[in-house]
Amino acid sequence: MKAYVIKAKKIVTVSKKGSIENGAMVVRFGKVREVGKWEMIKQQFADLEVIDCSNHIITPSLVDCHTHLLEYGPSTLYPVANATHFMAGNALLLQALLSGITAIGEQISGQPQGDFSIEDYREVVRSLPINVSFAATSISTYLKTITTNNSITKPKDIEKGDLTNPMLVFQLARESDYPGENLFINVPPANFIMKQGPKAGEFMYTISELKDIVKTFHTLNKKIGVHVAGEEGIRMALEANVDVLHHAHGITTELIILAAIQGTKIVATPLGGTHLPPNSPENIVELTVHNIPVSIATDAYLPPDPNVSWLPFQDQKLRGPEVLMEIAHPAMQLLKQQNFDENKILALLTANPAQILGKEKLFGSLAKGMDANFLVSEGIPGLEITDVNKIKAVYYKGEKVISRN
Ligand SMILES: [Zn+2]
Structure with a gap:
């Protein structure tokens, strides 16, 4: 060229x-x-x-450091089978590029329908004009009971006790490129639509289990991120010395200050993603004011949380990378009103998420x-x-x- x-x-x-x-x-x-x-x-x-x-x-160009475009996206949006899974995946990556996003942080959690390893995903994106970092994750979801999968044992479900199996944790840490939502501290809502349910928000780890897992990641020189919402869960994550909080819905001022002191980073997902109301514009401003380098991510594909006033969406249609600017807009405008420099504001969609991916010297x-x-x-x-x-x-x-x- x-x-x-x-x-x-x-x-x-x-x-x-x-x-x-x-x-x-x-x-x-x-x-x-x-x-x-x-x-x-x-x-x-x-x-x-x-x-x-x-x-x-x-x-x-924009960076979305928390997505599910390649693993959950294809079968959520299209009736694809294994043979066509990655055709849909590529279409979703094109959606990201069309939305100005040239780097994503993708979660690989051993989705039960798919028959792919994290290596298969790496292979698929190798020649594409988009930068993809992968987080190897353990995900716990519930329908009638809690089901747990992870990127190591796929596609078979694992027992709750396996979440803390040192060998599995070690492999998870080794395969993970960056601190995505490596663990789910609380169970997310079923299908990410129904907020109510006996298990949504339930804790999957004790504090000592968490500390051991964090230690394993850090021993391998890997950073660790968690899916977390609610005061108790966030406090536990901070006490365990987790590097990145994804969502952190319901974080209090006291915990924001604690996170700032510890240098914990936060990925806000204003669209939804947990059992609690997502990050409001005011919440994102408060995090920024406390010098936490906030990233805004889509967690796509997700249905918009129906109970919040700051989202412009009228229906529960699944939203993807095309709404990244839209869901960030209210918080970015509020930061502008508070006289933050436009470079610092745009960092929420560029330099900050690049830093989460560990690629801030490459792009952002x-x-x-x-x-x-x-x-x-x-x-x-x-x-x-x-x-x-x-x-x-x-x-x-x-x-x-x-x-x-
Ligand atoms: Zn997610």
Whole structure:
């Protein structure tokens, strides 16, 4: 691929350079070679081809660090069988790219219908123009009874006691790329729709079991994340020294302060995902004010929580990557009202989730040496625009992968 300069009305770098009006970026070998003022770049790189986007804004492309697009998504959305499972999976990854997302953090929990190993998933995405990190997870769901699966023993169900089996925990830690929802501290609601039920929210681990599991992950130099909601569960996760809380619905101010002190990161899922009401815009602002680097994720595909006022959806249709900007919008606007810088606000959809994936030196901001993963849009994603059609182009490693022009 040839080197080029791309110029824009503004570049929101989400780096130390902040926002650059009349900015330009030099891309070479799929990497950002330079970002700066057009006036400076045009002199320094006079021989390069120029792509003129001066009516648009350039930002890093989006990162969704908590998804179920490849494992649960296909059979949830389409009546596929094993032979067609990954055709549907690829279609959902295309949905992510169409929504401006070029990196996802995918949960692999040994879904009972599928017959795939985590290696199969790795293989499928290897040549695609999207970056996928995998979290190996144990998931506990209930219908009539609690069923537990995990990515190691798939596709057979395991007993509750197996969740703490040191050999299984060791393998889970070894296979996990990043701290996704490796464990479910509480049982999620059945089908993620029915909130009520005898088991939703029930604890799956004791504090000493959790501490042992965290220790195993840390001994292998792996970070660990958990699915958790409610004061008691969150307190337990913090006491066990978990690195990332996914959802953290119902977190109190006291626990926010504790998380901030411990350096625990939080992935907010305003669409739903647990037995409690999801993260409100005010909750996301409070986390940010306490200097917790919050990531906003879809947990897609999920039905919107019907009981909250900040979501614009009128029905229970399953939502995917196309709503990432929409579900982040109320919190991002509230941060703007509180005078947060637009770079810090956009970090909730870019640099912060890249950090959860452990890939913050690769993507999530636009600075020299980073992958040239960026969007050309009519406004700042999530803050000024929520409609994916306003993303005019998506670039992955310097190459245009979505073109709406
Ligand atoms: Zn999830």
